[in-house]
Amino acid sequence: MSPAPSASTALPATPGELRRSAQDHLWLHFSERAEFEQRPLPVIARGEGCYLEDVDGKRYLDALAGLFAVQIGYSHGEEIGEAAAAQLRELPYYTNWNAAHPRAIELAETVAGLAPDGIEHVFFTSGGAEAVESAWKIAREYHALRGERRWKAIGRDVAYHGTSLGALSITGLPDLRTPFEPLVPQVGHVRNTNRFRRPAGETEEQFTAFLLDDLEHRIESEGPDTVAMVILEPVQNAGGAFTPPAGYFAGVRELCDRYGILLCADEVITGFGRLGDWFGSSRYDIRPDLITSAKGLSSAYASIGALLIGQRVAEPFTRPGASFTHGITFGGHPVAAAIALKNIEILRRERIVEHVAEQQDAFRATLAPLLDLPIVGDLRGTGFFYALELVKDSATNATFSDEESHALLHEFLSGRLFEAGLICRADDRGEPVVQISPPLIAEQQQFDEIAGTLRTVLTEAADRLA
Known part of the structure; x- marks a missing residue:
C-alpha cells in the first residue's frame, strides 16, 4: 500500500481546482449555491x-x-500566531466547567476592566450568536432565582442578532425568521432608531418620545411581569447603521428599571473600538445589565465571544444551590483566549x-x-x-x-x-x-x-x- 499523500500534496493547487473542490464540498454561509455556477467563486x-x-x-x-x-487588520498573524503556539505548547485545551485555566481568567479580568462600570463577570462563548443565546438564558434564570417567571425578550425591527434558534427568534428580520418557524417563544419587536423617513420637522426629542412610547406599549401589551430582557445594539447594523437619538438609551434604561427588566446591549459588532470607544455602551451611557460581544474581541483571529454580566445579575447566582445551567465546550478555549489577549494588547499598544x-x-x-x-x-x-x-x-x-x-x-x-x-x-x-x-x-x-x-x-x- 502506498503512503497517504501529505496535506500539502493532497489539497488542490490551482485556482480552478480550488473552486471546483469548493463547489463539490464546501457549503458556503448565506449564499445561493447556484450563483457560482454563473460566475467564479x-x-x-x-x-x-x-x-x-x-x-x-x-x-x-x-x-x-x-x-x-x-x-x-491583517498584518499581525505572526505575532498572534506566536501567542497561539505558546499556548498550544503549554495547554492546548481545557474547559471552563467547574474548573478554569489561566488564559480564561486573565482574559475575563482584562475584558471586565474595559467594560462599563458595574460589569464585573465574563462568560465565554464561541461567537456572537452563542453570546445572545447565553444572555437570554441567564436573563430567564436570573428572574427564576428571584421567584419570578419571566421568559420573553424584546428586540427591534430589522435588527440582526444571529442565526441560532434563540438568537434568530430575537432577530427582527422576517425573511430570515420565516423559513425556520416556529421559533422560540416569545419575542416582541419595537421600532428601531432609523430617522431617514420620519416626518419632516420632527425634533429629536419628539422622535425619542415616540420610540420610548412604542417600547413601553410593547412591554405593557406583552405583560410586564413576563418580559425578561430588552436587547438593543448601540448602533443597529441591519438596515444600515442606525444611531440613537438624544435621550433614547436613558429612557430605555428607565423603562427597564421601572418594569424590572434586564437590559442587554448587543455589542457583537460595536464592541472593541468600532465606535471609537471600547464599548458602545460607554459611548452612549447605556448602563446595561448584560453585554454580548465577539468579533472584535479577537479581531476575528480566533472564534471567541463573551457575555459580560453585571454585578446585579450575578448576585442571585452566588446563593447556595444556585447555578447557571448552561455551558459551551469551547467557551473560553485556551488558544482563543490567548489570541484575544494578544489582540487587546495590540489594540492598546497601537492606540x-x-x-x-x-x-x-x-x-x-x-x-x-x-x-x-x-x-x-x-x-x-x-x-x-x-x-x-x-x-x-x-x-x-x-x-x-x-x-x-x-x-x-x-x-x-x-x-x-x-x-x-x-x-x-x-x-x-x-x-x-x-x-x-x-x-x-x-x-x-x-x-x-x-x-x-x-x-x-x-x-x-x-x-x-x-
Whole structure:
C-alpha cells in the first residue's frame, strides 16, 4: 500500500481546482449555491493591513473588516500566531466547567476592566450568536432565582442578532425568521432608531418620545411581569447603521428599571473600538445589565465571544444551590483566549481605539460628498461604522420595490463593487444600503479609496437606473 499523500500534496493547487473542490464540498454561509455556477467563486488567500488578495493575485480593500470584525487588520498573524503556539505548547485545551485555566481568567479580568462600570463577570462563548443565546438564558434564570417567571425578550425591527434558534427568534428580520418557524417563544419587536423617513420637522426629542412610547406599549401589551430582557445594539447594523437619538438609551434604561427588566446591549459588532470607544455602551451611557460581544474581541483571529454580566445579575447566582445551567465546550478555549489577549494588547499598544475616535470625523467627511449622487439618499453611522441608503431619486427619496432592490444589489452592485476591488456590503435587510466598516487601522488613504470606488460604481448604478 502506498503512503497517504501529505496535506500539502493532497489539497488542490490551482485556482480552478480550488473552486471546483469548493463547489463539490464546501457549503458556503448565506449564499445561493447556484450563483457560482454563473460566475467564479472568490477565493481569498492572503491579507495585509486593510487589504486582501485572492488566489488569482487580485487585490481588494476590505471595507467591511471581514464581517465588522478585523479591528487590527491583517498584518499581525505572526505575532498572534506566536501567542497561539505558546499556548498550544503549554495547554492546548481545557474547559471552563467547574474548573478554569489561566488564559480564561486573565482574559475575563482584562475584558471586565474595559467594560462599563458595574460589569464585573465574563462568560465565554464561541461567537456572537452563542453570546445572545447565553444572555437570554441567564436573563430567564436570573428572574427564576428571584421567584419570578419571566421568559420573553424584546428586540427591534430589522435588527440582526444571529442565526441560532434563540438568537434568530430575537432577530427582527422576517425573511430570515420565516423559513425556520416556529421559533422560540416569545419575542416582541419595537421600532428601531432609523430617522431617514420620519416626518419632516420632527425634533429629536419628539422622535425619542415616540420610540420610548412604542417600547413601553410593547412591554405593557406583552405583560410586564413576563418580559425578561430588552436587547438593543448601540448602533443597529441591519438596515444600515442606525444611531440613537438624544435621550433614547436613558429612557430605555428607565423603562427597564421601572418594569424590572434586564437590559442587554448587543455589542457583537460595536464592541472593541468600532465606535471609537471600547464599548458602545460607554459611548452612549447605556448602563446595561448584560453585554454580548465577539468579533472584535479577537479581531476575528480566533472564534471567541463573551457575555459580560453585571454585578446585579450575578448576585442571585452566588446563593447556595444556585447555578447557571448552561455551558459551551469551547467557551473560553485556551488558544482563543490567548489570541484575544494578544489582540487587546495590540489594540492598546497601537492606540487603535483612540485612532477611531480621532479619525471618525474625517472618515464621515470623506463619505459625505457621496450624498450628491442621485442614487444616495442618506449617510448614517459613527466611528468606523457607516451606511449609505440608496434611493431611486435623491430629490424625492423614492425607494425601490423588492424586485428593483434585488436587481440593484444582487444583480449589479455586489458583483461590481467586488470587481472594482472594494469589499463592502450591498444589503437589503430593510431598505437597500451599502455598509462600510473597514479595519480600525484605516487611514485617509483608505477613506479616499473607499469613497472614490463607491462614487464610480454608484454612478454606474444611477446611470443604469436612468
